[in-house]
Amino acid sequence: MFARFNNKDNVEYAPKNYGSISNFDSNEKLMRKFGFLPIETQGEIEPNKKYKSEFELKKDKIIEHLIEIPMTDEEIQIARCELYRKKSDSLILEREREKALNQWNDDKENDFIQKIKEISVQIESLFPYSKTAEDTK
Numbered sequence: 001m002f003a004r005f006n007n008k009d010n011v012e013y014a015p016k017n018y019g020s021i022s023n024f025d026s027n028e029k030l031m032r033k034f035g036f037l038p039i040e041t042q043g044e045i046e047p048n049k050k051y052k053s054e055f056e057l058k059k060d061k062i063i064e065h066l067i068e069i070p071m072t073d074e075e076i077q078i079a080r081c082e083l084y085r086k087k088s089d090s091l092i093l094e095r096e097r098e099k100a101l102n103q104w105n106d107d108k109e110n111d112f113i114q115k116i117k118e119i120s121v122q123i124e125s126l127f128p129y130s131k132t133a134e135d136t137k
Contacts, residue, residue: 002036005057037062076127087119
């Protein structure tokens with residue numbers, strides 16, 4: 001990927017077509033001629049985290065630094081709710097179906113409770129609240 005450096009917070013990515021030049025973004029020589037440089041990204045994006053990019057201009061390339069942005073407690077709550085629904089809805093529906101058919105028993109209930117606890121622990125570890133939010137609960 002190529003871009004033109006504007007400042008530490010902004011770059012202009014090479015467009016597919018530039019002026020009357022088709023497939024501009026696939027011609028490295030032309031991109032360099034018009035001031036576009038390759039971007040090298042440092043750091044890896046982890047799932048369930050937000051990032052912003054800061055750019056640094058080097059002689060022959062642009063370095064993109066990925067900086068993690070902490071999620072707000074509201075964003076954490078929303079992410080947790082979505083994941084709870086995604087991971088537990090099918091279990092809850094199956095439980096209710098079997099109860100309606102009188103096929104539910106104590107062993108199934110204990111398994112269900114264990115699975116829900118495991119899901120809760122997993123979600124809490126993926127999306128921990130800030131210390132201040134945990135203290136107010």
